[in-house]
Amino acid sequence: MRRSLKLAAVVLSGSLGIASLAACGAKSTDNNTSSGASSGASSVKVGMAYDIGGRGDQSFNDSAARGLDQAKDQLGVQVTEAEAKTGEAEADKEARLKSLVSAGYNPVIAVGFVYQAAVEKVAKENPNVKFAIIDSASDTQPSNVTSLTFSEQEGSYLAGVAAASKSKAKHIGFIGGVQSELIKKFEAGYKAGAKSVDPNIVVETTYLTTPPDFSGFNDPGKGKEAAQGQLDKGADVIYSAAGSSGNGSIEAVASKGKWAIGVDSDQATQPALSKYKANILTSMVKNVNVAVFDYIKAYKDGNPLTGVKNFDLKAEGVSLAQTGGFLKDIQPKIDAATQAITSGATKIPTTPEN
Structure with missing residues (x-):
């Protein structure tokens, strides 16, 4: 059975204390395997920083969350999630990303274009950590940032x-x-x-x-x-x-x-x-879940996606529901x-x- 634990109750590696990461609204999901997942815990630790609304918004963030869940279940990666707050300052976004990095999460996925400036800044400060940002691309972002975009x-x-x-x-x-x-x-x-x-x-x-x-x-x-x-x-x-x-x-x-x-x-x-x-x-x-899963799988397989990866209608990145x-x-x-x-x-x- 899958369990979610507040990070205040989880022992974290890295230089950041537990209380600091918990203060950023993060929670960790324990690593169990399911059909298709390799036995044993993966050394890959994926951090996801949500846009406002977070998991449970019935829309954009939930689509990203499905991709994270799939990666956890099928690839055996360890994951944590950090929630955003309405009306927060740019410094809050930076602090959330830095907390994930300091706690040893790599790669770090930022959900939403509102993270663009924060991702660029934190990625430059941490060149050995891979970042992905959904729905945004910039000519100035460093090479360790991958843009996952859609048509x-x-x-x-x-x-x-x-x-x-x-x-x-x-x-x-x-x-x-x-x-x-x-x-x-x-x-x-x-x-x-x-x-x-x-x-x-x-x-x-x-x-x-x-x-x-x-x-x-x-x-x-x-x-x-x-x-x-x-x-x-x-x-x-x-x-x-x-x-x-x-x-x-x-x-x-x-x-x-x-x-x-x-x-x-x-x-x-x-x-x-x-x-x-x-x-x-x-x-x-908008199949954000597909983009998230593909990005994590490529990283785990040792062939990380780089630059801008666009998911268009032809690639089934977008579609109309038939329900x-x-x-x-x-x-x-x-x-x-x-x-x-x-x-x-x-x-x-x-x-x-x-």
């Missing part, structure tokens, strides 16, 4: 095709958690996909916060309010790319009997959202759009058109 605009394009095809009002919505370059990729693809079906369709757009306020990824109340506003304007399909804030959006949309589109994980299958599954048209799944079977009647449109993207015939914008 969110491609999956979102398919979500737009689905939304426009299902909308009876010819009026749909997009809710972004934080107005950032990353989330604009979701918006751009969604709008382009919708307009490929109906050039005259109306697309409402709402962002919950702007940097440096990243609470838009962890405020279901704001997501619910934004969705209610779009519903009041006539939207009957709403796509939210907003982390756990999107949970509130889904609730609002379902209460009105309209269609919601989830993000990152197949949200119709998430425990906290399953009661709304009859109104979740699909989810734009509920609500796409069956429009599947030919989805398939045609998929073929056009993977063949290179259709290029998807990464910035929204005005």
Whole structure:
């Protein structure tokens, strides 16, 4: 049976004391083997620093957590997890990463673009430690940092095709958690996909916060309010790319009997959202778990991934969930759009058109 222990109760190697790492919200998972895992504990110790919302957000962080769990179960690696806090300072992110390094974790995986500056700084200070950052890439990051990125605009394009095809009002919505370059990729693809079906369709757009306020990824109340506003304007399909804030959006949309589109994980299958599954048209799944597992496996095998590793539609890095079977009647449109993207015939914008 798998057990989770606060690091305050675990003996750690390295120069950092237990109390310091526990103060950063970290917890360690003991190493048991399961089918496919080698016998005995691996010497590889993987540290994961979550974005706000953490494990249990039913979305982005949970997808990363599934990859970590798979690596633990199948590869036998030791793991620990560190949680972020809403409204924290840049120094807090740096301290979290330094704590993992000092406790002997290598590689260290940072979940989310908000870690970019912290990862660059801590990686430069620790050239013998490998780092991965999800959803961000920089020309200035050191060689011991690997970027795990996704073609969110491609999956979102398919979500737009689905939304426009299902909308009876010819009026749909997009809710972004934080107005950032990353989330604009979701918006751009969604709008382009919708307009490929109906050039005259109306697309409402709402962002919950702007940097440096990243609470838009962890405020279901704001997501619910934004969705209610779009519903009041006539939207009957709403796509939210907003982390756990999107949970509130889904609730609002379902209460009105309209269609919601989830993000990152197949949200119709998430425990906290399953009661709304009859109104979740699909989810734009970002297979962060695949990227996390592939990165850890490559490191354990002695062939670490380097530079920027992008997971696009062709590589099944993004996809549309089929739970509920609500796409069956429009599947030919989805398939045609998929073929056009993977063949290179259709290029998807990464910035929204005005």
